[in-house]
Amino acid sequence: MARRSDTVFLPFRLGEGYPGAVPVIRSDRRTIALELKHDGMILVRAPRFTDDAKIRAFLAEREGWLRAHLAKQEAEAGEEPERLTREEIDALFREAAADLPARVRRLAPAVGVTYGRITIRNQKTRWGSCTSGGNLNFNCLLMLAPEAARDYVVIHELCHRLEMNHSPRFWAEVARVCPDYRTQRKWFREHGRALLKSMFG
Numbered sequence: 001m002a003r004r005s006d007t008v009f010l011p012f013r014l015g016e017g018y019p020g021a022v023p024v025i026r027s028d029r030r031t032i033a034l035e036l037k038h039d040g041m042i043l044v045r046a047p048r049f050t051d052d053a054k055i056r057a058f059l060a061e062r063e064g065w066l067r068a069h070l071a072k073q074e075a076e077a078g079e080e081p082e083r084l085t086r087e088e089i090d091a092l093f094r095e096a097a098a099d100l101p102a103r104v105r106r107l108a109p110a111v112g113v114t115y116g117r118i119t120i121r122n123q124k125t126r127w128g129s130c131t132s133g134g135n136l137n138f139n140c141l142l143m144l145a146p147e148a149a150r151d152y153v154v155i156h157e158l159c160h161r162l163e164m165n166h167s168p169r170f171w172a173e174v175a176r177v178c179p180d181y182r183t184q185r186k187w188f189r190e191h192g193r194a195l196l197k198s199m200f201g
């Protein structure tokens, strides 16, 4: 028999224009998790005996990420995206600096190339680039893209180590490592502009 779960509203100020409390559902689970609903609602699921302070700390740690995701949802809903704050952009940089190099390390052997330095930037127009010397640059806003789309950008830039152009040979290399690359490119065509706008207004 399933035990009931309890929902309480935990006061938490996410920022101007957001609700001042976050619903927390405590149930028989083992970890704290954050759910972001399509309508922009945030929900926390937590083990039954987690105290409020722990949940507040959990939320505070993810505040930059959360606000950035909410901005993205607004952008996707066709609303004028709210510009990300300095704090949100800093949070994305930190996440990107951990996530993207690990992704490059994982995917470079699949592409079969080496690479140089990895730099995270907040570029206005590009998601990534690759220099002739093999240095890779990535946009920190990639952290707001789905993981598969992020992988695609990494693979795309790594494939420039083989072909410094967008020739059919280049796309054949991309397709070899990322067979669904067309889906990922479509994601950027549909959402990319709104995301870039959220950073630069």
Ligand SMILES: [Zn+2]
Pocket: 156, 160, 165, 166
């Ligand atoms: Zn390219």
